[in-house]
Amino acid sequence: MSDTILKMENITKEFPGVKALDCVNFEVKHGSIHALVGENGAGKSTLMKVLSGIYPDKEYEGKLIYEGEERHFKSIKDSEKAGITIIYQELNLVKSMNVCENIFLGNEKKKNHMIQWDQEMEITRQLLKKVHLDILPTTRIEDLGVGKQQLVEIAKALGKQTKLLILDEPTASLTEKDTENLFVILKQLKQENTTCIYISHKLNEIFEIADTVTILRDGKTINTADINNLTESGMIAQMVGRELSKLYPAKRHKPQDVVMEVRDWTVSDPDNPQRNMIDQVSFTVRRGEILGISGLMGAGRTELAMSLFGIYHPKAGGRIWLDGQEIHNKTPWEAIRNGISYVSEDRKRYGLVMSSDIKENMSLASLKKLARFGAIDENKEIRRTNEKVEELNIRTPSIMQKVGNLSGGNQQKVILGKWLLTLPKVLILDEPTRGIDVGAKLEIYNIMEGLAAQGVGVVLISSEMPEILGMSDRILVMHEGKMSGEISSDEADQETLMRHAIGGK
Known part of the structure; x- marks a missing residue:
């Protein structure tokens, strides 16, 4: 038996006005974790859609050889029958259904046209055990966090007798602990000879989890190499076609007068009026500065941004001044008219x-x-x-x-x-670089720098501490809906941010 499970030879795929893939070659070994990296638009997702049958064999040129045979997948059902499963960044689960129902959705175990619930429940228990998920098969998806939902997706894939598992940005919304758990499971699957294609922009993850890396750029294969023969700087240079000497621009901001002041801002939870999502928050934003807002998931950063943009009215209380005039953003349109704009984390x-x-x-x-x-x-x-x-x-x-x-x-x-x-006078950016490649990140950072230079007050919300530290002039840290610290960029480091983020002093 060949040690290669997959060969994609000279794959070319065109859209109107765009050649997304240009004679791409991609080879994956049995039982390996093979990373696929490149800038957004490099062709990674398109290549995986060819592999998984989303783009049928008549819609592209080239050969797809899987388990030693040339294949012609006409749909995603065809690729799944062959043992290929893809898990997207946006999870494909029905939130109102339970875990068992999701795992067998479309592949129900039937006898005499009746679903065999006992059999499905038992198989679900075994699959959940395999992915280290200690929950009942009857647990509703909407009651699970994103990390556990990701594991349900993997359990669902394993229930289809998957031989080749494709993960597209699997940790984009995961906590550090959930990411560590995912890596343990992937390494375990590797030992059981399940092959994995791992797509991520987080290069530290690539070096931790991958055996081999293929780099795409502008729809072409640039390099395939053993992970031990690559460096992060070298990989970035191949991804973007140029050296990136410094990811974060040198700070040149000259903060001016206060453009926005928020005082005693409080927002009650629409689902539980007794609980405050935001509790007595006060802060200022200056013209020409980048104000970072840091904190752990659930700290209330997004809720703060959305409420200032008029989304939670009338659950929000407190006062806002813009250019010295008190404003009342009852709707997003009023916020826009007043000079506040908001880039959502969910684009x-x-x-x-x-x-x-x-x-x-x-x-x-x-x-x-x-x-x-x-x-x-x-x-x-x-x-x-x-x-x-x-x-x-x-x-x-x-x-x-x-x-x-x-x-x-x-x-x-x-x-x-x-x-x-x-x-805008104030631009709030909520996770503006989530799920985009290192080259695009640098472009976003330069745009932020340009806005600050023009006197716009930029508010940056990010879960990536290096990003907050690299871009911010001043950093606010949130914990359980409250401001737990304000730190100048000169005094800030990851340890200090984390201490405030967990509620310490």
Whole structure:
């Protein structure tokens, strides 16, 4: 038996105006963990969609050889029958169903057209044990955290007799503890000869978990190498086609007067009015500074941002001043009109209309500025959109390109362009670099630097401590809905941030 489970030879896939894959070669050994890395738009997801049958064999050129045979998958069902399962960053679980129902959804165990619940429950218990998940098969998905939902997805995959497991950004929403648990399970599956393709932008994870790495750039295979023969800086250079001497720009900000002041801000939980999600929070934002907000998951950072943007009214109380004038953001439209913009952490759900084009998405929040006598000035809309596309270096053949066809990094830049067209005085960025590659991150950081230089007050919410430390002039730390510390960038380090994040002094 060959030690190779998969060979993809000269795979080429084109979309209108874009060659997503250009003669890509990809080879994976049996029982290995093979990392696939590259910038957003490099072709990673497209290649996996070819492998998993989402793009049928007639829609691409090249050969797909799996377990020694050339395969022609016409659907994802075909690839699953062959033992290939893909788990996406956005988990594919039905929240209102329980664990057992999700694991067997579409593959129910039946006898005389009746579902064999006892058999399914027993198999589910065995699968949960295999992924170290101590819960009942009857537990509803909506009652589980993201980390446990990820393990349910893996259990579901193992229930399909998976031989080749594909994980696309599996730790994007996981805590450090959940990530460690996931790695233990993947290493255990490797010992049992299950092969894994691991896609991630977190290079520290690649070096911890992978045996081999394939690097894609602009739809082409750049290199495949043993992990021991690679360095982080060398990998980055191959991913982006240039050396990145420094990921975080040197701070050159000159914070000016206070542009926004928040005092005694409190937000009650809509589902439990007796509990405050945000409790008596007060802080200021200065023009021309990047204010970092750090904290552990559940600390209330996103709830704070959303409430300032008018999303939780009338559950929010307290006072906000902008340019010395007290404002009342009862709706997001009022917040926008007052000069506050908010980039959500969930770009696909709250930031973009995926089926619409770049022009429509980018102008959505500033239609009043683009209107004349009650009608949209299309020439002005096209001109402003093209200016932002060029300014933000959005890679697209046209502003009429559907946003859903763009890479994650370019989607994020479309969102930034949308809010920059509103001419904000304060821009709140919630996890702005989540799920995007190192090259796109650097571009986002440079955009933030440019905004600060123009006198915009930038608020950066991030779960990545190096990002908070590298980009912020001043850092606020939240713990259980309260501000537990304020630290200047000169005094901040990871230990200090973590001490405040867990409620210490």
